[in-house]
Amino acid sequence: xxxxxxxxxxxxxxxxxxxxxxxxxxxxxxxxxxxxxxxxxxxxxxxxxxxxxxxxxxxxxxxxxxxxxxxxxxxxxxxxxxxxxxxxxxxxxxxxxxxxxxxxxxxxxxxxxxxxxxxxxxxxxxxxxxxxxxxxxxxxxxxxxxxxxxxxxxxxxxxxxxxxxxxxxxxxxxxxxxxxxxxxxxxxxxxxxxxxxxxxxxxxxxxxxxxxxxxxxxxxxxxxxxxxx
Amino acid sequence: xxxxxxxxxxxxxxxxxxxxxxxxxxxxxxxxxxxxxxxxxxxxxxxxxxxxxxxxxxxxxxxxxxxxxxxxxxxxxxxxxxxxxxxxxxxxxxxxxxxxxxxxxxxxxxxxxxxxxxxxxxxxxxxxxxxxxxxxxxxxxxxxxxxxxxxxxxxxxxxxxxxxxxxxxxxxxxxxxxxxxxxxxxxxxxxxxxxxxxxxxxxxxxxxxxxxxxxxxxxxxxxxxxxxxxxxxxxxxxxxxxxxxxxxxxxxxxxxxxxxxxxxxxxxxxxxxxxxxxxxxxxxxxxxxxxxxxxxxxxxxxxxxxxxxxxxxxxxxxxxxxxxxxxxxxxxxxxxxxxxxxxxxxxxxxxxxxxxxxxxxxxxxxxxxxxxxxxxxxxxxxxxxxxxxxxxxxxxxxxxxxxxxxxxxxxxxxxxxxxxxxxxxxxxxxxxxxxxxxxxxxxxxxxxxxxxxxxxxxxxxxxxxxxxxxxxxxxxxxxxxxxxxxxxxxxxxxxxxxxxxxxxxxxxxxxxxxxxxxxxxxxxxxxxxxxxxxxxxxxxxxxxxxxxxxxxxxxxxxxxxxxxxxxxxxxxxxxxxxxxxxxxxxxxxxxxxxxxxxxxxx
Ligand SMILES: Cc1cc2nc3c(=O)[nH]c(=O)nc-3n(C[C@H](O)[C@H](O)[C@H](O)COP(=O)(O)OP(=O)(O)OC[C@H]3O[C@@H](n4cnc5c(N)ncnc54)[C@H](O)[C@@H]3O)c2cc1C
Ligand code: SF4
Numbered sequence: 019x020x021x022x023x024x025x026x027x028x029x030x031x032x033x034x035x036x037x038x039x040x041x042x043x044x045x046x047x048x049x050x051x052x053x054x055x056x057x058x059x060x061x062x063x064x065x066x067x068x069x070x071x072x073x074x075x076x077x078x079x080x081x082x083x084x085x086x087x088x089x090x091x092x093x094x095x096x097x098x099x100x101x102x103x104x105x106x107x108x109x110x111x112x113x114x115x116x117x118x119x120x121x122x123x124x125x126x127x128x129x130x131x132x133x134x135x136x137x138x139x140x141x142x143x144x145x146x147x148x149x150x151x152x153x154x155x156x157x158x159x160x161x162x163x164x165x166x167x168x169x170x171x172x173x174x175x176x177x178x179x180x181x182x183x184x185x186x187x188x189x190x191x192x193x194x195x196x197x198x199x200x201x202x203x204x205x206x207x208x209x210x211x212x213x214x215x216x217x218x219x220x221x222x223x224x225x226x227x228x229x230x231x232x233x234x235x236x237x238x239x240x241x242x243x244x245x246x247x
Numbered sequence: 248x249x250x251x252x253x254x255x256x257x258x259x260x261x262x263x264x265x266x267x268x269x270x271x272x273x274x275x276x277x278x279x280x281x282x283x284x285x286x287x288x289x290x291x292x293x294x295x296x297x298x299x300x301x302x303x304x305x306x307x308x309x310x311x312x313x314x315x316x317x318x319x320x321x322x323x324x325x326x327x328x329x330x331x332x333x334x335x336x337x338x339x340x341x342x343x344x345x346x347x348x349x350x351x352x353x354x355x356x357x358x359x360x361x362x363x364x365x366x367x368x369x370x371x372x373x374x375x376x377x378x379x380x381x382x383x384x385x386x387x388x389x390x391x392x393x394x395x396x397x398x399x400x401x402x403x404x405x406x407x408x409x410x411x412x413x414x415x416x417x418x419x420x421x422x423x424x425x426x427x428x429x430x431x432x433x434x435x436x437x438x439x440x441x442x443x444x445x446x447x448x449x450x451x452x453x454x455x456x457x458x459x460x461x462x463x464x465x466x467x468x469x470x471x472x473x474x475x476x477x478x479x480x481x482x483x484x485x486x487x488x489x490x491x492x493x494x495x496x497x498x499x500x501x502x503x504x505x506x507x508x509x510x511x512x513x514x515x516x517x518x519x520x521x522x523x524x525x526x527x528x529x530x531x532x533x534x535x536x537x538x539x540x541x542x543x544x545x546x547x548x549x550x551x552x553x554x555x556x557x558x559x560x561x562x563x564x565x566x567x568x569x570x571x572x573x574x575x576x577x578x579x580x581x582x583x584x585x586x587x588x589x590x591x592x593x594x595x596x597x598x599x600x601x602x603x604x605x606x607x608x609x610x611x612x613x614x615x616x617x618x619x620x621x622x623x624x625x626x627x628x629x630x631x632x633x634x635x636x637x638x639x640x641x642x643x644x645x646x647x648x649x650x651x652x653x654x655x656x657x658x659x660x661x662x663x664x665x666x667x668x669x670x671x672x673x674x675x676x677x678x679x680x681x682x683x684x685x686x687x688x689x690x691x692x693x694x695x696x697x698x699x700x701x702x703x704x705x706x707x708x709x710x711x712x713x714x715x716x717x718x719x720x721x722x723x724x725x726x727x728x729x730x731x732x733x734x735x736x737x738x739x740x741x742x743x744x745x746x747x748x749x750x751x752x753x754x755x756x757x758x759x760x761x762x763x764x765x766x767x768x769x770x771x772x773x774x775x776x777x778x779x780x781x782x783x784x785x786x787x788x789x790x791x792x793x794x795x796x797x798x799x800x801x802x803x804x805x806x807x808x809x810x811x812x813x814x815x816x817x818x819x820x821x822x823x824x825x826x827x828x829x830x831x832x833x834x835x836x837x838x839x840x841x842x843x844x845x846x847x848x849x
Pocket of ligand 1: 267270288290353355356357359360362364365366368369466531533534566568569570574576779780781814825827
């Protein structure tokens with residue numbers, strides 16, 4: 019039941035079930051929302067830069083719910099190699115490996131970020147704009163202050179920059195570049211804790227069929243000073 | 248073949264039912280078990296919960312981690328397809344541009360309707376809830392008492408399979424002994440809430456939900472539900488044995504492939520199809536009920552969504568159960584010389600008196616629940632505990648009529664994408680938490696959040712109604728509904744009380760609030776009409792033809808062989824969720840219909 023990759027047709031074949039007008043409307047909204055900064059930043063020649071393709075269409079109102087979907091299955095992805103490397107580094111700053119669990123990038127969270135910002139749906143348009151803008155900004159900022167792109171900085175410097183961004187995000191989650199870090203952190207941590215490894219780490223122990231449910235174990239009741247039930 | 252195309256329809260059916268949700272499904276079940284030839288027309292496609300439900304899938308297997316999109320408006324894995332607040336090509340309108348005066352309408356176009364993903368909370372209306380006008384001077388009385396409906400509550404509960412306990416709480420009735428299944432054990436936060444709420448005079452008790460905590464008694468129940476009907480007994484027993492008990496894992500909103508959670512398809516339609524007396528026509532959008540020369544309902548006109556062509560079906564009786572407002576729309580669109588303002592609308596009341604639950608949640612973080620030893624808290628994933636309205640006996644001391652109940656939402660639930668920002672307000676970090684610190688804080692605080700969601704009564708009023716939009720039509724050219732909505736002072740005062748009481752309970756649990764409860768700003772707290780998706784009314788039942796649309800058997804006064812089988816007949820909303828009452832009313836109406844048809848009265 020859990021393993022739902024059941025040899026059906028890969029998605030995408032009959033994908034754009036959304037009518038053309040809707041798709042165009044979404045596309046229009048997406049293009050219009052990308053600020054000048056990002057276009058310029060993306061246009062700047064960096065290794066392997068390609069302009070992001072704006073996808074059309076979603077999975078439609080009646081998708082196959084059993085299949086296991088991978089980023090890129092339903093719509094094409096956005097990030098070029100350099101951006102992808104940068105996102106991987108940022109993912110691991112937000113969710114690093116520690117004694118009990120692996121790092122975000124080892125769980126493919128960066129690919130999820132790419133899937134998310136490449137989404138054809140209006141709900142992700144704003145994130146796309148701000149994240150792409152942020153990726154460009156953070157390199158500009160790294161070069162300005164340290165003379166190197168972000169991924170080339172030593173770990174402590176990267177962490178320091180994130181810390182500064184985290185403070186700005188706390189002060190205002192709507193103001194760039196705090197907004198960039200806020201959204202990135204939300205997505206990375208959310209994507210992390212929705213993987214089996216992340217669920218394990220946070221302490222979720224469910225999603226396992228059981229013959230019976232007996233309520234909390236005695237040690238939980240004890241900790242809460244509640245009598246045995 | 249039970250699933251038919253427009254070309255395979257019989258010449259004439261005993262009963263035609265529009266809609267396959269809670270109301271339509273129950274009618275189809277009862278009528279086919281009694282041997283009537285029934286046609287169910289359903290606007291959506293055939294959906295099979297057994298083979299289509301994503302049970303153990305985790306969010307990382309879904310596109311965008313399963314968040315809601317315009318295509319799947321309750322999230323990717325939710326058991327709603329072709330459904331939502333907005334449906335392409337099927338608009339509805341609001342008369343006011345003021346958000347607080349607008350109504351939101353969730354529609355579900357699939358076999359089984361909204362029963363595929365509903366929360367399964369199944370509470371009986373209490374004796375007072377049938378007497379709103381007599382007790383409170385507002386709204387309407389139902390044309391029946393609680394005692395009149397109680398036997399059908401028992402029957403519906405035995406058929407559906409509902410867990411719960413006997414509490415003896417005023418106006419929150421118990422079931423007859425042996426009807427309910429055992430309730431699940433409480434989670435840690437639910438036990439804590441029970442202990443801390445008790446000194447406030449508030450009981451936290453097991454909710455009633457349509458989830459099998461054990462298999463139904465297939466030896467005993469069929470005989471009780473179908474005395475003297477061996478075929479029905481056999482078919483029901485067979486179907487009950489196919490339903491397994493809950494796995495204590497997997498969210499019921501996704502549906503339940505083992506049939507432990509109730510949905511209309513698994514529980515009503517599957518055995519009904521086995522009778523051979525049910526024809527099921529999917530993808531059929533009914534837009535008119537036809538009348539014969541005698542003024543009786545003679546059938547329906549529908550659009551086959553696949554071909555776009557119009558067809559007719561004929562029957563001796565027509566039941567409409569498209570989900571309250573859709574049934575209202577169908578009546579209003581069925582105009583004739585005899586009924587120029589819409590079918591069965593001689594009272595002018597079709598579309599009037601819409602109600603919904605009065606609701607808002609309050610949430611807090613509970614330090615006592617931090618850092619608990621790791622354990623599985625799925626239980627019967629979803630609600631397990633609630634607080635029945637505790638002031639039913641002291642209503643006159645309050646500044647609002649009608650009560651509310653409160654549902655607890657707690658526990659170490661499967662994390663979703665939103666969890667990334669969940670810990671910001673409790674974090675010790677000087678910025679937003681990230682890195683090792685976030686990981687540590689997440690382990691500490693995960694599962695320590697508790698919400699309480701109140702849902703309260705609403706008496707019918709003149710400001711909440713719908714009518715046909717004079718201009719806007721759907722993709723098939725069928726006129727659409729235009730809504731009018733206005734919460735009254737009563738509901739606003741109730742919401743204030745809810746916010747205060749929920750905050751008090753959470754405080755008693757040691758809760759820390761990060762969003763101030765909105766007791767002083769009820770107009771901000773209250774959700775838009777329709778948001779709770781408990782909308783009912785629009786063809787209310789009553790004791791007089793001039794003051795209501797149907798009688799207590801859900802027959803329209805004007806056209807006795809036309810029956811309203813969904814919540815449109817509710818003369819008001821109680822502090823209980825509507826669906827169990829929809830099922831009990833449909834069950835009772837169907838039993839009555841069978842009697843009347845046997846007697847030759849219809
Ligand atoms: C997220 C959610 C949670 C809920 N939780 C609860 C809960 O815990 N407890 C509770 O009591 N209630 C709950 N409800 C409400 C509950 O789902 C409804 O009260 C119940 O399903 C109503 O049954 P119905 O038969 O009237 O309508 P529906 O279940 O909506 O079924 C109507 C069917 O008719 C079809 N139809 C409509 N118009 C036409 C037409 N013109 N021609 C042909 N077919 C048509 C529709 O496609 C649909 O399949 C919840 C609802 C939602 C959305
Ligand atoms: S919690 Fe139980 S009843 Fe609900 S879907 Fe899962 S197995 Fe079915």
